[in-house]
Amino acid sequence: MFLVSSSVQPKFRSCLGIFVMAMAPAMTGYGDLIQSWEIGEGQSSAMVQFDFRAGNTYTVEVAFDDAISGQGLLDLIVSESDTADFSFAYESISYSFGDFLIGIALENDADYGDGSNPPYVDYWHYWTRDLSAGWTESMTGFSDRILTDGESDAWVFGTTDAPALIPAPASLAVIISAFIGSGRRGRRVR
Numbered sequence: 001m002f003l004v005s006s007s008v009q010p011k012f013r014s015c016l017g018i019f020v021m022a023m024a025p026a027m028t029g030y031g032d033l034i035q036s037w038e039i040g041e042g043q044s045s046a047m048v049q050f051d052f053r054a055g056n057t058y059t060v061e062v063a064f065d066d067a068i069s070g071q072g073l074l075d076l077i078v079s080e081s082d083t084a085d086f087s088f089a090y091e092s093i094s095y096s097f098g099d100f101l102i103g104i105a106l107e108n109d110a111d112y113g114d115g116s117n118p119p120y121v122d123y124w125h126y127w128t129r130d131l132s133a134g135w136t137e138s139m140t141g142f143s144d145r146i147l148t149d150g151e152s153d154a155w156v157f158g159t160t161d162a163p164a165l166i167p168a169p170a171s172l173a174v175i176i177s178a179f180i181g182s183g184r185r186g187r188r189v190r
Helices: 009-027 070-081 170-182
Strands: 032-040 044-051 056-064 088-095 098-106 109-112 124-129 152-157
Touching (some): 044 070, 070 088, 098 124, 098 152
Parallel strands (some): 032 056, 044 152
Antiparallel strands (some): 044 056, 088 098, 098 109, 124 152
């Protein structure tokens, strides 16, 4: 049987408290990764992430040969989703300045909006990530964005928050369990 000596216990609890407080802001950005798919053919690949208002996150890894636009990625997902055994559709409106994505339906999740209802965030926010940086909200429309190998796009509905961090918090639970387990070292009592 292992016991934690009284001199170790307060220090351990203090370290655990600091660890949890430090991780709390990061944990709020986690989404539940529901499903991932791989589609397409080619030597290059890009990942597209979809974060729905319900908190569900999906990813699609798209393989391609030539550079592809953000809209081209979505069109490829539409054309190959049946073959990959999932349902995907999107809807956009064309304006003089470009296309505006108003709806995405993926498996059992669907969100639609154009930002016209208070607090005016009920629309799909477009995020991009290249090889050397984190997520940034795109200042380019998805029809004008050109992706190359290793880049990522994300669509987040109903919030200005950055895309959810994946994998989901289950991985964090493993880390915390390991951390807690390491604090239980003490002298062995027979």
